[in-house]
Amino acid sequence: MMSNSKLYKGSLTTIILKLLNEKDKMYGYEITQKVKELTKGELQITEGALYPALHKLEAEGLLDVEVAKVDNRLRKYYMLTEDGAKETVSKLTELESYIKTMQALVSPKFSLE
Amino acid sequence: MMSNSKLYKGSLTTIILKLLNEKDKMYGYEITQKVKELTKGELQITEGALYPALHKLEAEGLLDVEVAKVDNRLRKYYMLTEDGAKETVSKLTELESYIKTMQALVSPKFSLE
DNA sequence: TATATATGCATAAGAAAATTATGTATATAT
DNA sequence: ATATATACATAATTTTCTTATGCATATATA
Numbered sequence: 001m002m003s004n005s006k007l008y009k010g011s012l013t014t015i016i017l018k019l020l021n022e023k024d025k026m027y028g029y030e031i032t033q034k035v036k037e038l039t040k041g042e043l044q045i046t047e048g049a050l051y052p053a054l055h056k057l058e059a060e061g062l063l064d065v066e067v068a069k070v071d072n073r074l075r076k077y078y079m080l081t082e083d084g085a086k087e088t089v090s091k092l093t094e095l096e097s098y099i100k101t102m103q104a105l106v107s108p109k110f111s112l113e
Numbered sequence: 114m115m116s117n118s119k120l121y122k123g124s125l126t127t128i129i130l131k132l133l134n135e136k137d138k139m140y141g142y143e144i145t146q147k148v149k150e151l152t153k154g155e156l157q158i159t160e161g162a163l164y165p166a167l168h169k170l171e172a173e174g175l176l177d178v179e180v181a182k183v184d185n186r187l188r189k190y191y192m193l194t195e196d197g198a199k200e201t202v203s204k205l206t207e208l209e210s211y212i213k214t215m216q217a218l219v220s221p222k223f224s225l226e
Numbered sequence: 227t228a229t230a231t232a233t234g235c236a237t238a239a240g241a242a243a244a245t246t247a248t249g250t251a252t253a254t255a256t
Numbered sequence: 257a258t259a260t261a262t263a264c265a266t267a268a269t270t271t272t273c274t275t276a277t278g279c280a281t282a283t284a285t286a
Contacts, residue, residue, distance in 0.1 A: 001243085001244060001245085002244095002245080004207070005123075005207040005210065005211055006122075006123035006126075006244090006271085006272085007123045007124060007127075007207060007208060007211040008123075008211065008244090009122040009123045009242095009243060009244060009271085009272075009273095010119040010120045010121070010122040010123070010242090010243070010244090011120060011215065012243080012244085013243095014120070014219070015218055015219075018218065018219050019218075027263080027264095028263070028264070029261095029262060029263050029264080033262095035218070038217055038218055038224075038225075039214050039217060039218065039225065040225050042210070042214050042225070043214060043218075046244085046245070046246085047263090047264080047265080048244080048245065048246070048247085048265095048266085048267095049243075049244055049245075051264070051265060051266085052243085052244095052265090052266085053243085053244095055265095070263095071252080071253070071262090072251095072252060072253080073251080073252055073253075073262065073263055073264090074251090074252095074263060074264060075262095075263070075264090076263090076264075092219060094117070094118040094120060095120060095215060095219065097118065097155070098118055098120040098121065099212055099215070099216075101152050101155050101156055102124065102127075102208060102212070103212075104151055104152060105128055105131065105132075105148065105151055105152065105156075106127070106128075106131050106205060106208060111151075112151075112152060112153045112155070113153075114272090114273065114274085115273095115274075119242085119243090119273090121273085122242085122243075122244090122271090122272060122273065123271090123272075123273095125272080125273085140234080140235095141234075141235070142232095142233060142234050142235080146233095159273085159274070159275085160234090160235080160236080161236095161237085161238090161273075161274065161275070161276085162272075162273055162274075164235070164236060164237080165236090165237085165272085165273095166272085166273095168236095183234095184233090184281080184282070185280095185281060185282080186233065186234055186235090186280080186281055186282075187234060187235060187280090187281095188233095188234070188235090189234090189235075
């Protein structure tokens, strides 16, 4: 995670889960490139943040891993488990809620009801 | 800061600055109540997060402080400095950018250009 | 009258999630 | 030959929060 904003703290898990929800399996480096592409370079996921996050999600049983060798280089493909798919929905709901809450705080026109 | 979500990390400074941009001076406890009201209880700022954050903003020269005694109880009123007003604009721009970026990541229809 | 709740501040210990710096290794372009 | 891209990993440190605790006064309630 690297950007000029501190707001992304806490968002990495949500991002990983969402990407894996759209593409059934991805490897670490691929995730960093996809995020860079989707955000036009605005958000660069650092390896020091990404790999520990992937390991944690795997340890929690939200991701399964599958090792492959491509062009003589190692790749670790990650995919959502059933629990991971549920957690993705939950995280996306949280994100939506967060955005609404922040809009209510900073722009009165978005008041909550 | 206390809620069902972990996404609020990094948002507290933005919230404080924005509230002080709308009301020229506020004290800590008042900020916690205002946030609770605006978010319908969704977001509860804890004292352990708020007071250190206020002290840090003061140390950075973004806030000025003014002590008052009301009903025999102490209040520390905080207000934006000139730098604080500039930083508020910057933080709100960051928040807007964060929301757009996250929407681009989680909902393809909000792609960045 | 005792006691809980609200108001108002503060800090310390610990956890979570990043940043920054390293390290290893292969493939490809200059 | 050398830099850049691909691909993984971890360790030290920093930031920001949670949880717990402490002090003190005012007010509502049992």
